[in-house]
Amino acid sequence: MNVALWVIALVFAAAVALALLARRGHEMNLEQWSVGGRGFGAIFVFLLMAGEIYTTFTFLGGSGWAYGRGAPAFYILCYGTIAYTMSYFLLPVVWRYARERQLVSQADFFVQKYESRALGVLVAAVSVAALVPYLVLQLKGLGIIVSEASSGSVRPSAAVWGGAVALMFYVVISGVRGSAWTAALKDIMILGVAVGIGIYLPLHYYGSYGEMFRRVAAAKPGFLTLPDRGNSPAWFVSTVVLSALGFYMWPQYFASVYTAKDEDVFRKNAIVLPLYQLVVLFVFFTGFAAVLVVPGLAGSDADLSLLRISRATFGGPMLGLIGAAGLLTALVPGSMILIAAATILAQNVYRPLAGSVTDHRVSLLARASVPVITLVAVWLTLRGGSAIVSLLLMGYNLVTQLFPSMVLSLGRRPLVTASGAFAGIVAGVATVAYIFLSGTSVAALLPWAPAVVQDCNVGFIALIVNVVVMAVVSAATRNRLLEK
Amino acid sequence: MPQPTTPRRRRLYHWLALIPPLGMLIGVPFANRVHTLVLGWPFLLTWIVAWVLLAAACMGFLYKLDHRDTTAESSGE
Numbered sequence: 247m248n249v250a251l252w253v254i255a256l257v258f259a260a261a262v263a264l265a266l267l268a269r270r271g272h273e274m275n276l277e278q279w280s281v282g283g284r285g286f287g288a289i290f291v292f293l294l295m296a297g298e299i300y301t302t303f304t305f306l307g308g309s310g311w312a313y314g315r316g317a318p319a320f321y322i323l324c325y326g327t328i329a330y331t332m333s334y335f336l337l338p339v340v341w342r343y344a345r346e347r348q349l350v351s352q353a354d355f356f357v358q359k360y361e362s363r364a365l366g367v368l369v370a371a372v373s374v375a376a377l378v379p380y381l382v383l384q385l386k387g388l389g390i391i392v393s394e395a396s397s398g399s400v401r402p403s404a405a406v407w408g409g410a411v412a413l414m415f416y417v418v419i420s421g422v423r424g425s426a427w428t429a430a431l432k433d434i435m436i437l438g439v440a441v442g443i444g445i446y447l448p449l450h451y452y453g454s455y456g457e458m459f460r461r462v463a464a465a466k467p468g469f470l471t472l473p474d475r476g477n478s479p480a481w482f483v484s485t486v487v488l489s490a491l492g493f494y495m496w497p498q499y500f501a502s503v504y505t506a507k508d509e510d511v512f513r514k515n516a517i518v519l520p521l522y523q524l525v526v527l528f529v530f531f532t533g534f535a536a537v538l539v540v541p542g543l544a545g546s547d548a549d550l551s552l553l554r555i556s557r558a559t560f561g562g563p564m565l566g567l568i569g570a571a572g573l574l575t576a577l578v579p580g581s582m583i584l585i586a587a588a589t590i591l592a593q594n595v596y597r598p599l600a601g602s603v604t605d606h607r608v609s610l611l612a613r614a615s616v617p618v619i620t621l622v623a624v625w626l627t628l629r630g631g632s633a634i635v636s637l638l639l640m641g642y643n644l645v646t647q648l649f650p651s652m653v654l655s656l657g658r659r660p661l662v663t664a665s666g667a668f669a670g671i672v673a674g675v676a677t678v679a680y681i682f683l684s685g686t687s688v689a690a691l692l693p694w695a696p697a698v699v700q701d702c703n704v705g706f707i708a709l710i711v712n713v714v715v716m717a718v719v720s721a722a723t724r725n726r727l728l729e730k
Numbered sequence: 731m732p733q734p735t736t737p738r739r740r741r742l743y744h745w746l747a748l749i750p751p752l753g754m755l756i757g758v759p760f761a762n763r764v765h766t767l768v769l770g771w772p773f774l775l776t777w778i779v780a781w782v783l784l785a786a787a788c789m790g791f792l793y794k795l796d797h798r799d800t801t802a803e804s805s806g807e
Contacts, residue, residue: 317762317772317774317775320774320775320778323778323779323782324754324755324778327750327751327754327781327782327785328751328754328755330785330789331747331750331751331785331788331789334747334789334792334793335744335747454770455770455771456767456769456770456771457770459767459770459771459772460767460770463767463772468765470765470767470772470774470775471762471763471764471765471772471774472758472762472774479758479759479762482758483755483758483759486755487755490751513789513793513796514793516789516793517786517789517790517793518786520782520783520785520786520789521782521783521786523782524779524782527775527779530775
């Protein structure tokens, strides 16, 4: 066992121990397990929400995009900022309602607002369909990180199994408290590691940031601006807007809103989180530094750029710390995803189907479904295939379909009917599925449209279909209600 | 749940929150035309980071104003 591996194993053990300790002094009913008894202060809520910024997707993908595509990577900095601005107004409203009605999942919100359990089951199905690929991506990232940091001495499959089993274990025992405590460790490590290497590597290899960008631009002309077609400004702006709308629609982040003990937490977070996500800058810098240091990583191998340049630069202990930080970026979001998926299955699928059941049973079932979801995710991870990345993109588009009916229900009464919301989500999801399974683009669908329209993110089409169907069905069903 | 019944004119400043997202995104096509490095960074990146900082400042400003409102409310009750 090399030094790097020892460091990773140590941090991993510390994270699991912290997560297990987090349970102390709390009776684990469903409300405690899923939403921490609605007692989290500003720091824990901050850590859970910051979880979205540093998943393996941003750690590996952020540097990978900077390395492989250049300027288009900057979109990652924009959508968070816009989502946080919206959160200032949106989340306190969601939180008040969730607290008043004792909600534990995102699907609960739809059930109560629209007074429709069927809508809850639909939202639950969409959520789980989006969450499982997201979990698979975290596990896949975990496997890559551990195997790269250990210089190949641990096989990815062994790392995936080890990570998944530990994850399953502490999620069942500690629930969202475990996520919050490990998130604290994760953020300390990420701050140190991402900022540290993002400052060190450019200066070490190029002398200054300016020199790094100058040499990268000389080697790859146009790399530091958006291209005229493809990932053009139109693509950039449309993707940012779509991602910002979908941001809080991920069930695990929507539910993390419920953990707060007062609503002012969100307003404070809206000030600090934009600043905090600037740490992604240093992940970009690492990716740019890698362009000339470890050239030749093509396609999805670009995601390895951060780890490869680290391997080329650092010795065991530092490599171990980088690997451990990466491991935690998989564990924390992974645990939140597991909790959200398990809560949704028990609360919004099992409970309405089973008729009258006790809260205790629902709580037990939620925890019992954790191993099942984990095993499905491990199986999908090990079965491999690059289809996973497109599944994740599809997942993002799936949860975004929940945005219109969520935002239209924020007032005292929803502006559309339950049937309208149901039909809109179904139409939107069907469109997303069609778009992704057929691999089409706006350019293929609208060959006559101007370039600006053609480059737009194809997810917009699904959102438009969703809203139109929702409006039409809602108008029809509302008239019928009035006739009665 | 009682909705906040503050008079409209007092919450008009909430529209300020629109400025950073709009400024950031509307500026992207224009910032993207600058192909030279500005102060060592790609201009597009500088532009985005500047707006991220402004967004944080803007939300801080709103928070201050909102906080002033709530303290005035509670002392008025």
